[in-house]
Amino acid sequence: MATIELEGLTKRFGKVTALTDVSFTVNDGEFFCLLGPSGAGKTTTLKCVAGLVEPDGGTVRIDGVDVADVEPTHRHLAMCFESYALYPQYNVFDNMASPLRSPRMRLPEAEVRQRVSRVAELLGIDQLLDRSITQLSNGQRQRVALGRVLVRPAHAYLLDEPLAHLDAKLRSTMRAELKAISRGDGTADAGRTTTIYVTHDYVEALSLADRIGVIRHGRILQVGTPTEVWAKPVNAFVALAFGKPRMNILQGTLVARDDGVRFVSRDGAVEVPTPAVDAQPGEAVQLGIRPRDVTLHLGAGDPPPGRVRLDGVVYVLEHLGRQTEVTVQIGENLVSLVASRSVARSLRQDDKVGILVDPTTTHVFLAGDEGKRVSR
Numbered sequence: 001m002a003t004i005e006l007e008g009l010t011k012r013f014g015k016v017t018a019l020t021d022v023s024f025t026v027n028d029g030e031f032f033c034l035l036g037p038s039g040a041g042k043t044t045t046l047k048c049v050a051g052l053v054e055p056d057g058g059t060v061r062i063d064g065v066d067v068a069d070v071e072p073t074h075r076h077l078a079m080c081f082e083s084y085a086l087y088p089q090y091n092v093f094d095n096m097a098s099p100l101r102s103p104r105m106r107l108p109e110a111e112v113r114q115r116v117s118r119v120a121e122l123l124g125i126d127q128l129l130d131r132s133i134t135q136l137s138n139g140q141r142q143r144v145a146l147g148r149v150l151v152r153p154a155h156a157y158l159l160d161e162p163l164a165h166l167d168a169k170l171r172s173t174m175r176a177e178l179k180a181i182s183r184g185d186g187t188a189d190a191g192r193t194t195t196i197y198v199t200h201d202y203v204e205a206l207s208l209a210d211r212i213g214v215i216r217h218g219r220i221l222q223v224g225t226p227t228e229v230w231a232k233p234v235n236a237f238v239a240l241a242f243g244k245p246r247m248n249i250l251q252g253t254l255v256a257r258d259d260g261v262r263f264v265s266r267d268g269a270v271e272v273p274t275p276a277v278d279a280q281p282g283e284a285v286q287l288g289i290r291p292r293d294v295t296l297h298l299g300a301g302d303p304p305p306g307r308v309r310l311d312g313v314v315y316v317l318e319h320l321g322r323q324t325e326v327t328v329q330i331g332e333n334l335v336s337l338v339a340s341r342s343v344a345r346s347l348r349q350d351d352k353v354g355i356l357v358d359p360t361t362t363h364v365f366l367a368g369d370e371g372k373r374v375s376r
């Protein structure tokens with residue numbers, strides 16, 4: 001177990017700036033997900049921690065010690081990068097056992113067997129232990145590569161998209177297993193192992209992480225618990241990074257009315273009170289509404305107290321299994337919501353519908369794709 005601190009890391013590759021002032025701390029035993037789109041700098045960050053990339057500036061500390069002069073092999077980290085290298089001439093068992101039999105570790109063979117079989121069982125590859133690597137699917141290879149990391153006693157695991165090549169069902173099973181392994185369940189090592197886990201999949205981050213660091217263009221935008229990044233995204237980019245369907249973002253301005261400040265869309269068709277906003281009337285802003293915070297209001301009648309009714313027409317219906325994504329056009333604005341199949345079944349394109357918005361669940365950001373959150 002270890003604390004890992006990154007302070008002001010910068011890295012350039014020629015003209016490309018991969019990291020700018022990256023700072024965050026991963027606490028002892030914490031499962032930390034680094035989430036960001038392709039090219040954001042996730043792998044480079046992980047490699048700086050591992051010692052495989054030398055940062056141009058900044059510091060990496062492991063348990064309070066600056067590791068700039070510590071060789072990768074002496075950092076006591078177990079790493080799994082997406083381009084996993086396995087020994088094709090060995091079977092699965094020997095691949096997983098190889099780090100434990102290395103001259104540096106040389107664990108007794110009984111312990112090697114015990115560790116390999118526990119992890120293999122957790123990852124669902126125990127029936128493959130005698131197979132040659134060449135006889136495995138990509139998904140199975142990926143699990144072997146991950147297993148090879150997890151068998152090792154280490155101060156921390158650095159995992160780079162370890163579930164990338166698995167199908168959806170297996171990914172979700174593996175997520176649960178990984179969470180269990182990181183807690184120390186079923187492994188020989190007591191307690192939780194500090195883990196930095198790189199992913200571009202927000203579901204993975206929300207379900208696995210104790211805390212998430214959102215990275216874009218080599219900068220950390222927000223670090224927070226899954227609840228914090230979901231409920232209080234610091235800017236519009238972070239808001240859009242979580243959730244499917246994605247958060248609705250409407251462009252407009254803040255306008256002072258007699259009863260308080262409101263968001264008014266550019267075309268004037270959407271007006272929603274913005275009760276707690278740190279911005280001035282007249283400012284260009286974006287209103288964020290999560291699809292699951294919007295409901296349909298079919299028929300006439302006043303909205304329930306505390307809700308705002310907006311009227312529009314059905315723009316598109318998209319079936320998502322037992323639910324349907326309904327996109328409603330209000331003036332020039334599109335607002336998506338998720339309705340039950342039974343409710344959506346009665347709807348047709350161009351039908352007039354009302355939607356209900358609870359202003360206390362909305363998010364207000366300044367204009368721009370990284371527009372800062374101004375709602376409290």
Ligand SMILES: Nc1ncnc2c1ncn2[C@@H]1O[C@H](COP(=O)(O)OP(=O)(O)OP(=O)(O)O)[C@@H](O)[C@H]1O
Binds near residue numbers: 018
């Ligand atoms: N060895 C290298 N030489 C040149 N440029 C590099 C090198 N490694 C990374 N980069 C560049 O640095 C930036 C960050 O890359 P990095 O691999 O860290 O992103 P990432 O978030 O892990 O992306 P992905 O999800 O696609 O793996 C990218 O623009 C990438 O092209």
